[in-house]
Amino acid sequence: MTLYETIFARRSVRRYDEEPPDAAALSELQRYLDNVGQLPGQSAGFEIVDRDRLKGGFAPYAILAYSEESEAACVNIGYTLQGVDLWLQNQGLGSVWCGMATPLGKSPDYRILLGFGRTSMPHRKGEDDFKRKGILEISNEDNAVARAARLAPSAVNLQPWFLTFSDRQVEAKVNVRGIGRVLPGRLWLFDMGIVLRHIELALTHEGKVVKELAVNGSGRSLSVSVRY
Ligand SMILES: Cc1cc2nc3c(=O)[nH]c(=O)nc-3n(C[C@H](O)[C@H](O)[C@H](O)COP(=O)(O)O)c2cc1C
Known part of the structure; x- marks a missing residue:
């Protein structure tokens, strides 16, 4: 694997x-x-x-x-x-x-x-075993990269990102609502890095050459982006 x-x-x-x-x-x-x-x-x-x-x-x-x-x-x-x-x-x-x-x-x-x-917990069998938001709640497109991003772990399963695909770029912006507003700021910052790793691995799997990984803005306007 x-x-x-x-x-x-x-x-x-x-x-x-x-x-x-x-x-x-x-x-x-x-x-x-x-x-x-x-x-x-x-x-x-x-x-x-x-x-x-x-x-x-x-x-x-x-x-x-x-x-x-x-x-x-x-x-x-x-x-x-x-x-x-x-x-x-x-x-x-x-x-x-x-x-x-x-x-x-x-x-x-x-x-x-x-x-x-060490654990005897088995691996999940596939996408259906994950409890996550619907794909179009976290992305402007339904594609393989968004599907890998959707499965990223996040603090209290908040999934605090929204992906936008444009020409040779994927950007994930902070999208924190509800309980997320009271979470300590630092936790969703880790989540943003976690989803960036899933995006990068999915792009590479698709045969894309990743040219730049970036962290942009700050606070609730923070985003991470991948240029390929
Ligand atoms: C930054 C971060 C902090 C987390 N902290 C805890 C924690 O303190 N206790 C816990 O049981 N799970 C914690 N989790 C795990 C999440 O609850 C879990 O990733 C989420 O519910 C999705 O489930 P999954 O990872 O099994 O797909 C944390 C996850 C992240 C990304």
């Missing part, structure tokens, strides 16, 4: 086996994190920790993400760790984004964590 195909099979895993991933899997993950692509100008840091370093959460292990405090840095963490979320599930491990859990003794540049570990 490719990372693109994993988009249609992943789920948030909240039940884990106690047995830890084997040492080889952890060092593979470390290698992956050391080389994972980040957005231009961004350099988030990542640390793998076990449950002893965590307060709350479901998973026996976690990747803690660190960065400067800026909107673009949070979008970058979303983009980067969504690649890791898909990679972990592709390896047969479970993973879950966790805005509510925190590390013990957290440093000021801590932003969010992605929990992971």
Whole structure:
């Protein structure tokens, strides 16, 4: 299975086996994190920790993400760790984004964590297993890229983006209504990066050459875009 195909099979895993991933899997993950692509100008840091370093959460292990405090840095963490979320599930491990859990003794540049570990939860069988908004509620076109974007995970499943396809460009704008208005700002910033990763993987799968990934504007006017 490719990372693109994993988009249609992943789920948030909240039940884990106690047995830890084997040492080889952890060092593979470390290698992956050391080389994972980040957005231009961004350099988030990542640390793998076990449950002893965590307060709350479901998973026996976690990747803690660190960065400067800026909107673009949070979008970058979303983009980067969504690649890791898909990679972990592709390896047969479970993973879950966790805005509510925190590390013990957290440093000021801590932003969010992605929990992971062994699981016996099966992959999803396909698009129909996902609870998501209708495609035209999140996009101006129904196409393969929008369908992959639609399955992106988001905090409280808010799906706070709207995609617009134009000439050789896809833009996802923040679209936060209802409960989203009271969510802490940072969480939907991660969501914007997460959906950007799904858009990029889908375009690449379609044989497009991605030329530029960008974060534009700020606050509720923020958008992410891909030029290809
Ligand atoms: C930024 C972010 C933060 C999240 N925080 C939590 C959390 O604290 N607790 C939790 O159970 N799930 C959390 N989730 C998982 C979402 O609830 C989940 O992605 C969404 O309901 C869609 O379900 P799925 O990932 O299984 O497709 C978070 C997701 C994201 C993207």
